Amino acid sequence: MIEPRTIQELSGLLRARQVSSVELTKGYLERLDRSDGAIRSFVAVHREDALAAAAECDRLLGIGEVPSSPLFGLPVAIKDNMCVKGWEVTCGSKILKGYVAPYDATVVARLRAAGAVLIGLCNMDEFAMGSSTENSAYGPTRNPWDLGRVPGGSSGGSAAAVAAGFCGVSLGSDTGGSIRQPAAFCGVVGFKPTYGRVSRYGLIAFASSLDQIGPLASTVWDCAAAYEVMAGHDLQDTTSLPHPQELLTLGLREVGSHPLKGVRVGIPREYYGEGLDSEVRTVIETAIRQLTDLGGEVVDVSLPHTMHGLSTYYLIAPAEASSNLARYDGVEYGARVQASSYHLMAGATRGGGFGSEVKRRILIGTYVLSSGYYDAYYERAMKVRTLIKQDFDRVFDRVDVLVTPVAPTPPFRFGERAQNPLQMYMSDLLTIPTSLAGLPGLALPAGFTSEGLPVGLQVIGSSMQETAVFQTAYAYEQATTWHTQRPKL
Amino acid sequence: MTQEEVQKLADLARLTLTPEEIARYTGQLDVIFHHVEQLNSLNVTDVLPTSHVWPLKNVIREDREIPGLVPGQLSTFAPEVEHDQFVVPKIMEGD
Numbered sequence: 364m365i366e367p368r369t370i371q372e373l374s375g376l377l378r379a380r381q382v383s384s385v386e387l388t389k390g391y392l393e394r395l396d397r398s399d400g401a402i403r404s405f406v407a408v409h410r411e412d413a414l415a416a417a418a419e420c421d422r423l424l425g426i427g428e429v430p431s432s433p434l435f436g437l438p439v440a441i442k443d444n445m446c447v448k449g450w451e452v453t454c455g456s457k458i459l460k461g462y463v464a465p466y467d468a469t470v471v472a473r474l475r476a477a478g479a480v481l482i483g484l485c486n487m488d489e490f491a492m493g494s495s496t497e498n499s500a501y502g503p504t505r506n507p508w509d510l511g512r513v514p515g516g517s518s519g520g521s522a523a524a525v526a527a528g529f530c531g532v533s534l535g536s537d538t539g540g541s542i543r544q545p546a547a548f549c550g551v552v553g554f555k556p557t558y559g560r561v562s563r564y565g566l567i568a569f570a571s572s573l574d575q576i577g578p579l580a581s582t583v584w585d586c587a588a589a590y591e592v593m594a595g596h597d598l599q600d601t602t603s604l605p606h607p608q609e610l611l612t613l614g615l616r617e618v619g620s621h622p623l624k625g626v627r628v629g630i631p632r633e634y635y636g637e638g639l640d641s642e643v644r645t646v647i648e649t650a651i652r653q654l655t656d657l658g659g660e661v662v663d664v665s666l667p668h669t670m671h672g673l674s675t676y677y678l679i680a681p682a683e684a685s686s687n688l689a690r691y692d693g694v695e696y697g698a699r700v701q702a703s704s705y706h707l708m709a710g711a712t713r714g715g716g717f718g719s720e721v722k723r724r725i726l727i728g729t730y731v732l733s734s735g736y737y738d739a740y741y742e743r744a745m746k747v748r749t750l751i752k753q754d755f756d757r758v759f760d761r762v763d764v765l766v767t768p769v770a771p772t773p774p775f776r777f778g779e780r781a782q783n784p785l786q787m788y789m790s791d792l793l794t795i796p797t798s799l800a801g802l803p804g805l806a807l808p809a810g811f812t813s814e815g816l817p818v819g820l821q822v823i824g825s826s827m828q829e830t831a832v833f834q835t836a837y838a839y840e841q842a843t844t845w846h847t848q849r850p851k852l
Numbered sequence: 853m854t855q856e857e858v859q860k861l862a863d864l865a866r867l868t869l870t871p872e873e874i875a876r877y878t879g880q881l882d883v884i885f886h887h888v889e890q891l892n893s894l895n896v897t898d899v900l901p902t903s904h905v906w907p908l909k910n911v912i913r914e915d916r917e918i919p920g921l922v923p924g925q926l927s928t929f930a931p932e933v934e935h936d937q938f939v940v941p942k943i944m945e946g947d
Contacts, residue, residue, distance in 0.1 A: 465925040558905050572904050601911040602904070674888040685865060692866060694938050699931035704944040710868035722867055726858060726877055727884065729865040743891055745901030750894070752902060784880050785887055801905030826905075 370531045370585040374433035377424070384420035384436035388413055388480050391438045395482075395529040398852040402505050404514075404523035406443050408483040409450060413438065416480045423478065433588040433612070435478035440524045440533040443484040444491055445576065446565040447471050453697075454567050455489040455499040455517075458716030462697035468565020469600065470534060470576050470593045477592045482530060485520030489718045490688065491536055491569040493517045494544060494790035497781050498720045506548060507850040508817055512774040515545030515790075518579065522549035525579050526850055532580040532589045536566055538573045539676050540769075540794025543806035546579050547769035547819025550808045550848070552586045552836070553579040557827050558801030559604035561590075562597030570683035571602070573676075573798050582846050583807060583837045587611040590829070606827060614830060615837045621658030622838035626831070628659040629762030633669035634793055640772045646810035646818040647768045650839065654766065657838050662762050666754040671747050672796040677788055678731050678744035679799075684721075685728025691716065723784060752800040759825040764835045767793055769806045769819035797823050803832050808845035853882040 376382045392410060399405055420436040423429055441447055444454045446464035448471075453459040467475065474481065488498040496504045496519025506514040507527040514523040518535030522545035525533050535542040537555035546553025554577045561576045568574060578589035594608040630651060635644065655661055693699035693712030700711035717725070731740035758765070771792055780787040797804040802823055809820035820839070824832035840846055858878045862869045869877070923936040932939040 461929060463929045465921055465928065598913055602906075602908065604906065668894075671891060671894065674891050677884065678888060678891075689866075693931060694940050695926070695930050697929070697931070702941060704941050706866065706943070707868075708941055709866040713866055714868035717867070719873075722869070722873070723877055723880060725865050725867060726861045726881060729861045730857075730881075733861075733864065740888070742901055743896060744888075745903055746896040746899040747891055747894060748902040749899050750896070752905065785883055 369582050370433050370437055370580065370588055371582065373437055373531065374435070377436045378429065380424065384417040384424070384480060385414060387436065388417040388438050388482070391528070391530060392482065398527060399529060401510060402507055402523050402527055403502060404485055404504050404520040404527060404529060405440065405483045406453070406455075406486045406501050406520065407451065409481070413480050413482040420478050420480065430476070430478045432477035432479070432592050434474065434532065434592055437479060437531040438482045439474055439479040439589075440482055440485050440521060440530040441471065442518050442521050442533070442535050443487050444536055444567045445471060445534060446567070447481060447484070450484060452484065452567065453501070454491070455487040455501060456717065456721070457500045457698060458691050458712065459697040466565065469562035469597045471565060473592050479592070485518070485524050485533055487520055488517035489721050490567075490684070491517040491538055491541055491574075492684070492720045492724055494540070494787055495775070495780065496520060496545070497777065498718055500718055503777065506774050507852060508550060508815065509774065512776050512816070513548065515548035515770070515774065517541040518553070519545045521579050522546050522551055522553065525549070525551045525581055527852060528849060532578055532585055534576060535579050536574055536576050537798065538570050538680060539798050540791040542577045542579060543794050543804055543819070543821060544770050544790060546806040548774040548817060550817030550819075550845070550850070551579055551581055552583055552805065552807045552846070553577065554586050554590060554805045555797070555803065556590065556594060556829060557604070557803045559602055560594045560608065560803075560829070562600040562603045564597055564599035568687040570680040571687065572683060573680060583833060583840045584612060584615050586805070587615060587833050609830060611830060611833050614834055617841070623654060623835065624658035626659045626764065626835060627662050627762040628654050628835070629662050629664040629758055629765040631664050631666045631669065631758070631765055631767060633666050634767040638771050638789075638792070639768060642812040643768050643771065643773060643818050646812070647820060650809045650820050651766060653842060654839060657842055659835075664758045664762060664765070666758060666796065668747065668750045668754050669796055672751055672799060673788060673792055675744045675747045675751065675799060676791070676795045677727070678740050679748065681724040681728035682732050682741050683728070685725045685732065688721070688725060720784070748799050751796050755796070755800045755802060755825070763831050765823040767821045767823065769793060769821040773812045773814070773816040773818060793821065802826055803829050805832050805836050807836050807840055810845060853878050853885060
């Protein structure tokens, strides 16, 4: 039984032929079989495909034709909203039950080309709408650190799978915090790239101007290795950026006792207000002191429009979603409720196939886009989005990165927020502005509460500055031991 | 937010909802829209809307044939298919 280790370590062992890809894959699958019954991080495990891919990796190792990515031969899990050819993909919804992806998402194709072993799909809040994975039509995922608490969302399954050691790395998607918040709640690393760095082709859309795919892993280095495979321009996604992505892992090494010398770390005061849980505050303040010890220069800054992020997001994202989800009407995909006319069929299929949160957001989106309300809500929100972005632009003249908590509270219990949508939305307070501005944001473990619940630190960079974000995060991680701790399963 | 308004939205969005749902969503939407009213406190005169964070314009490619999906691949897992076409009930007048 192989204990889960980092991709960095396993990759070395694999290439030195001390372990085979099949052995590694079997080890991860055994662990999954033993412990995912309680956690339910996966909605589908594709054993045969995984073992066949692993066998192929071993064959390539045997003849010396090995792709360079550290992900070669290692198990990767994919969130249930990305197309893997031949696999059923449901976005955590009943309305897509039975729909099998006819093609690979670009990120999936790139992972395959790098030799990653795809093992299955992870649970999520329906259509990526949620902050707890309680909105999955296939049942919730539990936090491996405390089974009575949520893993966060919407990429709760992806985060839990990494935390529990069921895969080397997983893919999530982040629209308002859906990679970063579950990463923080599950004590793992999660990264949302600059908007446009990673192709959205094959990611089933929620809010097109905000959605980004990103990796979750147990360490910053592993996360960077996965990001390197996926990032880069894609002709199939016209919103993807043409800029080349430098190799991040090369820059993540020991650089002496003051690796953050010369790095100006901004602390935006609006992220440390009254609503911040006191134990979260303590953990983050300790982390900030550590950043100073590492040579960082802490700079007090202000992002004055932060408090308007939630309202802005909960007008824009539902508006975009109401448009993106219009296609699910019983005609082309998955489920259909038969009826005598198209409109009745569409109404019944959607009414019965979508869960409450999805319907709520479609209603909000329809309202704010309707004539008479468009200017007052949607257009105003787009203007406030500009103000939020400008806050960040101004601040990045004076600092290199920003450091904040990821979530205002530790992981909450099941049912605690499910009945109160607005309270649930508050979980995204600290991650939303980064999404609205399209900036890179990384969450990594920064400690635990007195009850042993993970608390995450967020590092935000200026547009396209993935390098600064990863290097700051790496420096902090290497000076601490949070990343070596794993939940007892 | 009234239940009539929510019913109208549901019709626009092609969502068949139960009366219980209409009542529930009306209450919840009311709370949410009350919260977003705070955006009205901001002065957005002369602020341009951001619909997209990058100034991308007219992203085009060469008009060259590349391999793509074929009809058969797209219809395989649709609810009802005939000759690679999606079968639907008719759209009726006054529906």
